[in-house]
Amino acid sequence: MAAETPASQEAEEHADHLSPANYWAIALFLGIVTAVEVAITYIPGYDGALLVISLLVLGIVKFLTVVAFFMHLKYEPFTMNFMFYFGLLGALALFIAMLLSFRALLDTF
Amino acid sequence: MAAEVAHTTTPELDIRKTAMWAFLASELMFFGALISTFLLYRGRTSGGPDAKELFDIPFTSVSSFVLLMSSLTMVLAHNAWERNDQRQMRLWLLSTAGLGLVFLGGQFFEFSTFVHEGLKLDTSPFGSSFYMLTGFHGAHVAVGVLMLSAMVMISYRVGLTKSRGMNVELVALYWHFVDIIWIVIFTVVYLLQV
Structure with a gap:
């Protein structure tokens, strides 16, 4: 019977596991990452490849966090x-x- | 009868969501092309101002934060919709639209400042590619605000319950997409250029 559950229904059940408190925590995390991104551009001597790689990694982390948890793609088929x-x-x-x-x-x- | 309706509508809803993901995937390529174009032309200022002279990172950081928080309010609206809490859903939808308007106001202010400082659409390849990229993103935000406003109006008229389809979920996907594109633009176009 469980095998007949539509994929979208399963996804919704998973999505319900995240509570508003979880979403606030994720938003706080995203805010902190953004603050770190901006802060490191002002650190003297922190430039070149190190700065570029740091910014790209932080950007990717934010991107994937929004996609996985806010867009619920992690729980989609x-x-x-x-x-x-x-x-x-x-x-x-x-x-x-x-x-x-x-x-x-x-x-x- | 109710079971029949549920059985016949579920695949249709799934198709709409799948279509939205396909649309977003195509939009990724669209913005990928615009970002590539900007990176190709970012150094070609034709004597006009460049990114270092123009960009105000603290201001753009606040705009980015506003858009990030609009993703939070959007996901809270979606959560309220899943719980069928119409009042909370309307509140968060309106908050999302409001934050979107704040972001657009910031972009209008930024564009006005840049034009005042000598960067117009036809000043240089840098200017053209910058305005095309951020302008198209702004247009997407504006469309999102319209869709959110429509959702609020529909919820007042007939209510936005799960049985009426997954409009809130589709609009939420679109809105989060606009946010992730800005995450890329903020990093690649703003932070990496100053």
């Missing part, structure tokens, strides 16, 4: 995950191809 991440990979491929075409990939950051 494989098809929806596949579509979104396929689009994300497509965007990254487009990004790299465009910059490579103009020989600008290494100069970008």
